[in-house]
Amino acid sequence: MYKIVILFSMLFLFSMCKQTSKTTNEQSAKQLTVNNNSTEWQSLFDGKTTDGWRNYGKETIAGWKVIDGELYNSGGGSDHGGDVVSIGEYEDFELYLEWKIAKESNSGIFFHVNESAGKAIYHSGPEYQLLDDTGWPGKLKDSQYSSANYDMKAPVNAKVKSIKEFNTARIIVKDSHVEHWLNGVKTVEYELWSDQWKKDVQNSKWKDHPKYGIFKKGHIGFQDHGGLTIFRNIKIKDLTDYGKPIFNGKNLDGWEINGTEKWYVENSELICESGSDKKYGYLTTNKKYKDFVLRLKFKQEADGNSGVFFRSSIEGTKIAGWQVEVAPKNHDTGGIYESYGRGWLYKIPEEKENILKEGEWNDMIIKVKGDRVMVWLNNELMTDLKDAKIGEANGVIALQIHDGGGIKVRWKDLFVKEL
Numbered sequence: 521m522y523k524i525v526i527l528f529s530m531l532f533l534f535s536m537c538k539q540t541s542k543t544t545n546e547q548s549a550k551q552l553t554v555n556n557n558s559t560e561w562q563s564l565f566d567g568k569t570t571d572g573w574r575n576y577g578k579e580t581i582a583g584w585k586v587i588d589g590e591l592y593n594s595g596g597g598s599d600h601g602g603d604v605v606s607i608g609e610y611e612d613f614e615l616y617l618e619w620k621i622a623k624e625s626n627s628g629i630f631f632h633v634n635e636s637a638g639k640a641i642y643h644s645g646p647e648y649q650l651l652d653d654t655g656w657p658g659k660l661k662d663s664q665y666s667s668a669n670y671d672m673k674a675p676v677n678a679k680v681k682s683i684k685e686f687n688t689a690r691i692i693v694k695d696s697h698v699e700h701w702l703n704g705v706k707t708v709e710y711e712l713w714s715d716q717w718k719k720d721v722q723n724s725k726w727k728d729h730p731k732y733g734i735f736k737k738g739h740i741g742f743q744d745h746g747g748l749t750i751f752r753n754i755k756i757k758d759l760t761d762y763g764k765p766i767f768n769g770k771n772l773d774g775w776e777i778n779g780t781e782k783w784y785v786e787n788s789e790l791i792c793e794s795g796s797d798k799k800y801g802y803l804t805t806n807k808k809y810k811d812f813v814l815r816l817k818f819k820q821e822a823d824g825n826s827g828v829f830f831r832s833s834i835e836g837t838k839i840a841g842w843q844v845e846v847a848p849k850n851h852d853t854g855g856i857y858e859s860y861g862r863g864w865l866y867k868i869p870e871e872k873e874n875i876l877k878e879g880e881w882n883d884m885i886i887k888v889k890g891d892r893v894m895v896w897l898n899n900e901l902m903t904d905l906k907d908a909k910i911g912e913a914n915g916v917i918a919l920q921i922h923d924g925g926g927i928k929v930r931w932k933d934l935f936v937k938e939l
Contacts, residue, residue, distance in 0.1 A: 625747025
């Protein structure tokens with residue numbers, strides 16, 4: 521999708537310079553001593569300002585302040601100061617921070633936050649719960665204590681320090697696997713989008729929020745919900761693995777043209793365009809792929825009727841397999857069609873037709889593993905399908921140009937990670 525780069529920009533360089541003032545020495549004593557290799561870790565908080573953060577749904581930040589190298593929420597409770605999110609968005613990552621919470625207070629750390637989901641940060645982002653576990657006055661479910669996947673999965677062997685001390689928190693997200701760590705102990709792990717995950721959602725307060733937890737990437741968020749919470753030493757490491765490029769930006773090495781339609785390279789982009797025959801055409805990989813994550817970008821010009829095939833076989837221009845649809849708006853881009861078989865296996869809901877950006881670059885991620893296919897378009901989950909026949913198959917990846925003429929589609933940043 522993108523050339524292999526870190527998806528977020530470096531907001532601040534972590535400072536280790538020696539200073540002599542008493543205030544600075546006290547602040548330095550609070551800093552976590554870790555190997556902070558700048559090529560791996562990014563500081564999300566510089567200890568001086570709220571730069572790099574903004575209130576959820578807004579372009580600026582209010583209600584939060586920095587005191588002695590620590591980030592304070594408003595402490596007013598009931599979302600008084602407004603939840604905050606990072607400027608950057610993150611897919612796979614390791615997040616580390618230290619936190620301390622006041623008596624009878626409640627907060628949370630969120631990830632994969634997307635503001636299109638609703639008015640609240642928890643309408644999209646899974647939550648690592650923060651709480652005064654020992655002093656909370658009300659009755660709680662097991663899944664509401666510190667380090668829980670809030671209202672989804674209870675922590676195991678979680679031990680919170682006294683409210684006068686800082687705790688350490690780590691969240692690791694890799695592919696669909698998530699781990700919560702508290703004070704050096706793994707307390708929770710789960711698989712995003714698994715059958716158990718879906719069951720837990722339906723048994724939680726998130727069941728009426730259709731975009732909860734569906735995004736492939738998103739913002740990090742902190743909650744200002746019920747009393748004072750203090751954060752410091754906030755760092756993140758990008759773990760996103762794009763795999764290997766399958767288009768070199770120069771020529772069609774590694775691919776085979778099937779049919780008489782036009783396939784060529786222009787300005788490091790792969791172009792498919794209708795030829796004089798106005799027939800179907802395919803560009804297939806020389807290699808077969810079974811389980812993989814495919815990332816790419818496409819921009820539709822002219823008609824824009826195309827598609828991405830997987831686990832497919834081809835003879836001439838007759839292709840057998842499965843297609844992730846790429847088509848004009850209102851024609852199920854992101855859905856799954858079986859060629860020379862059962863036809864449509866999944867059409868996208870009508871309310872998702874506006875996710876396609878016609879005439880602009882679109883990001884698509886296709887994950888195929890076993891009998892399951894997941895498709896994200898512009899970070900929105902479009903399809904989550906299990907099919908036994910798909911599970912038995914193997915084959916090439918192919919790009920399609922539809923018959924009828926007048927079609928032109930641009931492709932770039934094609935990467936495959938084999939699973």
